[in-house]
Amino acid sequence: MxxxxxxxxxxxxxxxxxxxxxxxxxxxxxxxxxxxxxxxxxxxxxxxxxxxxxxxxxxxxxxxxxxxxxxxxxxxxxxxxxxxxxxxxxxxxxxxxxxxxxxxxxxxxxxxxxxxxxxxxxxxxxxxxxxxxxxxIPEDTYTPPNRLDALADELIRIHDWLRTELAALSEGLRSRTAPGLTVELRRHCLTFCSAMAVHHGGEDAGLFPYLARTFPEKAGAFDRLRAEHATVARVLDELQALLARLDEAEPGALRAEFDRLRVELENHFAYEEEQVIPLLRAGS
CATH class of the missing domain: 2.30.110.10 (Electron Transport, Fmn-binding Protein; Chain A)
Incomplete structure (x- = not known):
């Protein structure tokens, strides 16, 4: 109480x-x-x-x-x-x-x-x-390192953790009749969405502006990444709306829509790692 x-x-x-x-x-x-x-x-x-x-x-x-x-x-x-x-x-x-x-x-x-x-x-x-x-929530999910090479490792680790949460959501949708599953799905969704907001907020406010100044020839990549962040924000809104319909939506349609959202997120992670990790290694 x-x-x-x-x-x-x-x-x-x-x-x-x-x-x-x-x-x-x-x-x-x-x-x-x-x-x-x-x-x-x-x-x-x-x-x-x-x-x-x-x-x-x-x-x-x-x-x-x-x-x-x-x-x-x-x-x-x-x-x-x-x-x-x-x-x-x-x-x-x-x-x-x-x-x-x-x-x-x-x-x-x-x-x-x-x-x-x-x-x-x-x-x-x-x-x-x-x-x-x-x-x-694991504390180190929110602890940024103070060296660029460590930040490269941290970025990969955070992405891997986010992928794990996505996989848990996907598995939950495929077996959502199990007892107590709905609260677990919401837990994974809220944890994932909160972590993504913190992760992208830190990149947009600090990491990306720094790297754009250090590597001006990569300006186009950072423009794309910022645009993808806006897309990811929309995807997360759709993901939460999707899970809010668990009790009324047809299971096959839910899985198909979730898989589409998951592909968008995975593509974003892959492009960010391809563009950002080499710059962090080079700047260390």
């Missing part, structure tokens, strides 16, 4: 001062801090939350004490699914995936089994209390 707003600041300060341990009326509570990006403001907001461990993910619920309104942190992550989690002394980035339908009911049952009080919150409101799964 999210704590009442007037407790938040004191709890957050005590949490961070005492490595996640709380005293006073909250002694013995095990909480995490979830930092989301405001859906409208774009500012960061931190909220103490209870959680339930479920394998390699954490489950949090938008109970809001049984009120009839979704908490702000939940509305934020629907728009910006990349969040920051603090648990004890550990801090990491995560992809937040809101479960829906039968999967939500299954996860809510797990939460209630671990913390029965959540059932009382659901009884207090007609609102369906959301359940959100938090998946840890």
């Amino acid at each position: 999210a704590l009442p707003l007037h407790f938040n600041s004191a709890i957050i300060e005590e949490f961070r001062t005492n490595a996640g341990k709380l005293g006073g009326p909250f002694e013995g509570w095990v909480l995490l801090l979830l930092t989301t990006t405001g859906a409208r403001s774009g500012k960061e907001h931190t909220t103490p939350l209870g959680f339930v461990e479920d394998g390699d993910r954490l489950l949090v619920t938008g109970s809001a004490g049984g009120s009839d309104r979704h908490p702000d942190w939940y509305r934020n992550l629907l728009v910006n699914p990349t969040v920051t989690v603090e648990l004890g002394t550990d801090t990491w980035r995560a992809t937040a995936v809101a479960a829906t339908g039968a999967e939500r009911d299954e996860l809510f049952a797990k939460v209630v089994a671990a913390a029965p009080g959540y059932a009382d919150y659901q009884k207090a409101t007609d609102r369906i209390i959301p359940v959100v799964a938090l998946y840890r």
Whole structure:
């Protein structure tokens, strides 16, 4: 559950001062801090939350004490699914995936089994209390090296990781009737799309302008790469729309459309590696 707003600041300060341990009326509570990006403001907001461990993910619920309104942190992550989690002394980035339908009911049952009080919150409101799964994002996915030869290796590694996520999405679409698959597909999609946005944002803001100045004869290649980034952004929008139709679309049509999108992304990765890697090696 999210704590009442007037407790938040004191709890957050005590949490961070005492490595996640709380005293006073909250002694013995095990909480995490979830930092989301405001859906409208774009500012960061931190909220103490209870959680339930479920394998390699954490489950949090938008109970809001049984009120009839979704908490702000939940509305934020629907728009910006990349969040920051603090648990004890550990801090990491995560992809937040809101479960829906039968999967939500299954996860809510797990939460209630671990913390029965959540059932009382659901009884207090007609609102369906959301359940959100938090998946840890590998930290080095977002850590740029400071040498060009290392950056070449990093670019290949990121592309390989993105290809792995694409393959997981493809496999999921081919066996999407498996239990719990929809939330996994959404997780892969949101993680992939967030990573692509960060990856391309860094290239457009820093790497490409630097390389274009250093290798002016390659201006045409960077014009094409920037144009491809715009195409990739459209492809990612289509990919998310595609997965939003999982329950209603015909499986064969879904797979065919996804394969078309995947080819566009693979072609972009190949061209970028062909053009950029040699320049990074030469500039080291």
